[in-house]
Amino acid sequence: MAKYSIQVNGKKHEVDVLEDMPLLWVLRDIIGLKGTKFGCGKALCGACTVHLNDDAIRSCSYPISAVGDAKITTIEGLSEDGDHPLQQAWEKFVVPQCGYCQTGQIMNAAALLKRNAHPSAQEIEQAMQGNLCRCGTYNRIKAAISEVAGIPNAASK
Amino acid sequence: MKILAPFQKKKNENISSEVFSASRRDFLKVGGLLTGGLVLGVSFFSCNEKGKKIVTIAPNVYLQIGSDGKVTIVAHRSEMGQGIRTSLPLIVADELGADWKNVRIVQAEGDEKKYGNQNTDGSFSIRQFYKPMREAGAIARLLLIRAAAQQWKVPAEECDTEKGQVIHRNSGKKLEFGDLVEAAKSLPVPAVSEIKLKDNSRFNMIGKETPIVDLHDIVSGKAVFGIDAVTDGMKIAVVKRCPVVGGAVKSFDDTKARAIPGVIKVIAIKGPGLPATLRKPLSGVAVIAENTWAAIKARDLLEVEWDLGPNAGYDSAKQIEELKQEVTKNGTVRRKRGNFLAAKAAAKKVIDHTYVAPYLAHATLEPPTALAVVKNGNCEVWACTQNPQGAREAVAEALGFQADKVRVNITLLGGAFGRKSKPDFIVEAALLAKESGLPVKVQWTREDDIHHDYFHALSVQRIVATIDNQNKLSGWDHHIAYPSISATEDNAVVQPSDGELGLGATDFPYDVPAINVETHDAKAHLRIGWLRSVRNIPQAFAVATMLDEVAEARGVDPVANALELLGEDRNITFNEELVKTTYPNYGEDIANYPWEIARMKEVIRRVAKESGWGKEMPKGSGLGFAVHRSFLTYVACVVEVQVDANNKITIPNVYYAVDCGLPVNVDRIRSQFEGGAQFSASLALKSMITVKNGQVEQNNFDGYQIIRMPESPGQIHVHIVESAAKPTGVGEPPVPPFTPALCNAIYKATGKRIYTLPIDINA
Numbered sequence A: 001m002a003k004y005s006i007q008v009n010g011k012k013h014e015v016d017v018l019e020d021m022p023l024l025w026v027l028r029d030i031i032g033l034k035g036t037k038f039g040c041g042k043a044l045c046g047a048c049t050v051h052l053n054d055d056a057i058r059s060c061s062y063p064i065s066a067v068g069d070a071k072i073t074t075i076e077g078l079s080e081d082g083d084h085p086l087q088q089a090w091e092k093f094v095v096p097q098c099g100y101c102q103t104g105q106i107m108n109a110a111a112l113l114k115r116n117a118h119p120s121a122q123e124i125e126q127a128m129q130g131n132l133c134r135c136g137t138y139n140r141i142k143a144a145i146s147e148v149a150g151i152p153n154a155a156s157k
Numbered sequence B: 001m002k003i004l005a006p007f008q009k010k011k012n013e014n015i016s017s018e019v020f021s022a023s024r025r026d027f028l029k030v031g032g033l034l035t036g037g038l039v040l041g042v043s044f045f046s047c048n049e050k051g052k053k054i055v056t057i058a059p060n061v062y063l064q065i066g067s068d069g070k071v072t073i074v075a076h077r078s079e080m081g082q083g084i085r086t087s088l089p090l091i092v093a094d095e096l097g098a099d100w101k102n103v104r105i106v107q108a109e110g111d112e113k114k115y116g117n118q119n120t121d122g123s124f125s126i127r128q129f130y131k132p133m134r135e136a137g138a139i140a141r142l143l144l145i146r147a148a149a150q151q152w153k154v155p156a157e158e159c160d161t162e163k164g165q166v167i168h169r170n171s172g173k174k175l176e177f178g179d180l181v182e183a184a185k186s187l188p189v190p191a192v193s194e195i196k197l198k199d200n201s202r203f204n205m206i207g208k209e210t211p212i213v214d215l216h217d218i219v220s221g222k223a224v225f226g227i228d229a230v231t232d233g234m235k236i237a238v239v240k241r242c243p244v245v246g247g248a249v250k251s252f253d254d255t256k257a258r259a260i261p262g263v264i265k266v267i268a269i270k271g272p273g274l275p276a277t278l279r280k281p282l283s284g285v286a287v288i289a290e291n292t293w294a295a296i297k298a299r300d301l302l303e304v305e306w307d308l309g310p311n312a313g314y315d316s317a318k319q320i321e322e323l324k325q326e327v328t329k330n331g332t333v334r335r336k337r338g339n340f341l342a343a344k345a346a347a348k349k350v351i352d353h354t355y356v357a358p359y360l361a362h363a364t365l366e367p368p369t370a371l372a373v374v375k376n377g378n379c380e381v382w383a384c385t386q387n388p389q390g391a392r393e394a395v396a397e398a399l400g401f402q403a404d405k406v407r408v409n410i411t412l413l414g415g416a417f418g419r420k421s422k423p424d425f426i427v428e429a430a431l432l433a434k435e436s437g438l439p440v441k442v443q444w445t446r447e448d449d450i451h452h453d454y455f456h457a458l459s460v461q462r463i464v465a466t467i468d469n470q471n472k473l474s475g476w477d478h479h480i481a482y483p484s485i486s487a488t489e490d491n492a493v494v495q496p497s498d499g500e501l502g503l504g505a506t507d508f509p510y511d512v513p514a515i516n517v518e519t520h521d522a523k524a525h526l527r528i529g530w531l532r533s534v535r536n537i538p539q540a541f542a543v544a545t546m547l548d549e550v551a552e553a554r555g556v557d558p559v560a561n562a563l564e565l566l567g568e569d570r571n572i573t574f575n576e577e578l579v580k581t582t583y584p585n586y587g588e589d590i591a592n593y594p595w596e597i598a599r600m601k602e603v604i605r606r607v608a609k610e611s612g613w614g615k616e617m618p619k620g621s622g623l624g625f626a627v628h629r630s631f632l633t634y635v636a637c638v639v640e641v642q643v644d645a646n647n648k649i650t651i652p653n654v655y656y657a658v659d660c661g662l663p664v665n666v667d668r669i670r671s672q673f674e675g676g677a678q679f680s681a682s683l684a685l686k687s688m689i690t691v692k693n694g695q696v697e698q699n700n701f702d703g704y705q706i707i708r709m710p711e712s713p714g715q716i717h718v719h720i721v722e723s724a725a726k727p728t729g730v731g732e733p734p735v736p737p738f739t740p741a742l743c744n745a746i747y748k749a750t751g752k753r754i755y756t757l758p759i760d761i762n763a
Helices: A023-031 A085-092 A102-115 A121-128 A138-149 B024-028 B084-096 B125-152 B177-185 B215-219 B292-301 B316-326 B340-345 B388-399 B424-436 B446-451 B536-554 B558-566 B597-611 B666-685 B735-750
Strands: A002-008 A011-017 A049-052 A055-058 A071-073 B015-021 B038-047 B060-065 B071-075 B103-107 B159-162 B165-168 B174-176 B235-241 B248-253 B263-269 B284-289 B303-307 B332-337 B349-357 B369-375 B378-383 B406-410 B440-443 B459-467 B473-481 B514-519 B621-630 B633-643 B649-659 B715-720
Touching: A002 A023, A011 A023, A023 B292, A049 A102, A055 A102, A085 A102, A085 A138, A085 B215, A102 A121, A102 A138, A102 B215, A121 A138, A138 B666, B038 B125, B038 B177, B060 B125, B060 B177, B071 B084, B084 B103, B084 B125, B125 B159, B125 B165, B125 B177, B165 B177, B174 B177, B235 B292, B235 B424, B235 B446, B248 B263, B248 B284, B263 B292, B263 B424, B284 B292, B284 B424, B292 B440, B316 B349, B316 B459, B340 B459, B340 B473, B340 B514, B349 B536, B369 B424, B378 B388, B378 B424, B388 B406, B388 B424, B424 B440, B459 B536, B473 B536, B536 B558, B536 B621, B536 B735, B558 B597, B558 B621, B597 B621, B597 B633, B597 B649, B597 B715, B621 B735, B633 B735, B649 B666, B649 B735, B666 B715, B666 B735
Parallel strands: A002 A071, B071 B103, B235 B440, B378 B406, B473 B514, B649 B715
Antiparallel strands: A002 A011, A049 A055, A049 A071, B015 B038, B038 B060, B060 B071, B159 B165, B165 B174, B235 B284, B248 B303, B263 B284, B332 B514, B349 B459, B369 B378, B369 B440, B459 B473, B621 B633, B633 B649
């Protein structure tokens, strides 16, 4: 066990946890932020995606000991009222089905647009390939990201 | 008690509703309703042929209109991504004339006495509840209209409702629903015989697109799934389960596990042995800890000695090889028309192929998880369950409680696909909560989920098709072998049930003079369950790819071939040709939901038109076609495929034509088809579970793969046939025809026929 001070969504949190506890479980079990989801525990599905500074990371495989003083952003901190342009586009295209993977999808897409505001269709697919959706909402995800990026709908092949 | 597969249950087609003024006592029992206002209990009942009421089911759905004009509708079906928390309430709201902005949805708990059968599978929520939901809305509307008419001293017939108001047509006078609540409460509740349903042309929501009610909560991370349920003092349990079904814990050493800080207790769970059942937990050892990570770490450090039981030598690859031999022999006849052997003897051409499909796991993105509290002889559960009543009974049975001492709260489900119909994981939570005296949430890891699923069974099928010297398809001989779902409850079962065969095998609709369907023994060695569209998946794969070969052998276009083989427009029943059974028709009376050749042909023509079927395709590209009726919904599918020089498969376009009767929420019909194509693409191209030494060989999404965005189908075009027929479900029907249409497209693009799933064109 060790004590860590981490910054999540602009707020400092002191936690006393196992050194190898993945950030995901710190967020969910210790801090109580439930919007970040557990899907695989091995960085294979993307449901747990959060931002470490500006980068999308898989929080299920990112130990708390590696966080340091980086700024963590979760879905709860992405926007004030769930009104980030991507969240709005997600609503416009009614992207979710069960919804479980969607917070991870949105966080991953937000990091993509931060580093590349106008990605090509192929760049969207490449960036999003680590995020699984078992319901199969990929086409609407592409449509929503394309809309915010101002490019033609990436669902066309 | 017994958990039944969705297609084994008899549905009650003639459900009608009766609305009663709910007492304070009634609605206080329904969580989430506010006090006050007008509360109507909508009681559903079914009638026999003579119209006599039978009180075999008496589910109630509660509808509340507050004096603030807010309308609360209790959703009694589980939401797993199909949109049912939106689509059933919108039927009530549309008929009532409510303002959707003022409608609030409250999730019902699992209670058979109150809500009837809540098992949300088999694609039947809309099918079963469309009519009663409309009647409920119409009764409430009439009550409000009468209250307003009385106040205005005008005939009720001159009034109507719109956007949460009652309107007097002649004078233009308006009253808010909320202002009529007090007056409406004192009026007698109208009977169903007094109401008149709206004309379809007056729908504001039915047949249109309504976004899902949970949309904003989902995109902002506020939606509560099973994994998000919390209660005071909650602890987390992670379980090491026996890797072989039927095995048991012999002994265990938890010294290392207990050394992990945060570990509270280690408890063994007794398994049922064999049969494994559709409701009981597997044998295992649970670690209860302060948090999930400590529980996972400690679970991995448990040292367990297992008695692996009789399945320890099981090898799925060997079973497939054995079944390939088995299907060449004579089997048990399940459907017979004409004389296949004579047709074969006279045939000009015989096509004979064997089709193999693997075990599949559901792999819901939210792994199974449930929270239970046991206190003072009561148990309360929060879980992502499709089947809250099955869970309630299974928990009661395991704890030795009466069912009324168990309350099951339903969260949102992070995917389900049939997996979350089984309450084994909920029973684990309840047993551990009772044993430890702590509130316990059981968390399955992805590895737990992949290893210990209720699997979609592997299958081997052989079809022999004969073409006579008139160039007609003269004979069809379909041999089938797979472990049955029924074997999970009864180990002696080695052949498919009539219910399973009725999912695309014995209901082969084509007018062929000689039809033979035979089944063969296949023993179950895993827990077999049902996965989105169930046996339609392998059966449609074999039937529709073989028909493509038949078309080619006859020199006929596949679409023209299907239209010709279906024959004249008529309704068919199969009954006189089925051996010792009648066609199950997804639990519905065939008189109420006939098997209509005309509708099948219509979706074929429509998909051909929309896809540009018959157009010239560039080299390396192809269009493939398949059609399939499942869950009473008719679906035709054309898949466009491109295969490059490295055999990389791209799917630029998918075209669906669907006849699901009257479309209720068009956007959710589309989304189910879009998702259904992706779901089917996963199983066609990626997914496979294999078993060695009785143990599943895949662990996570690296070994058990599902489709990712770059390889997923591009544009999915969904064409919905305009219809006023009774609505039918769309959760499962998109899945079956996609895979054979893809296989047929690959043949056009490459000249390679696919007989084994998942597809490997290098094989």
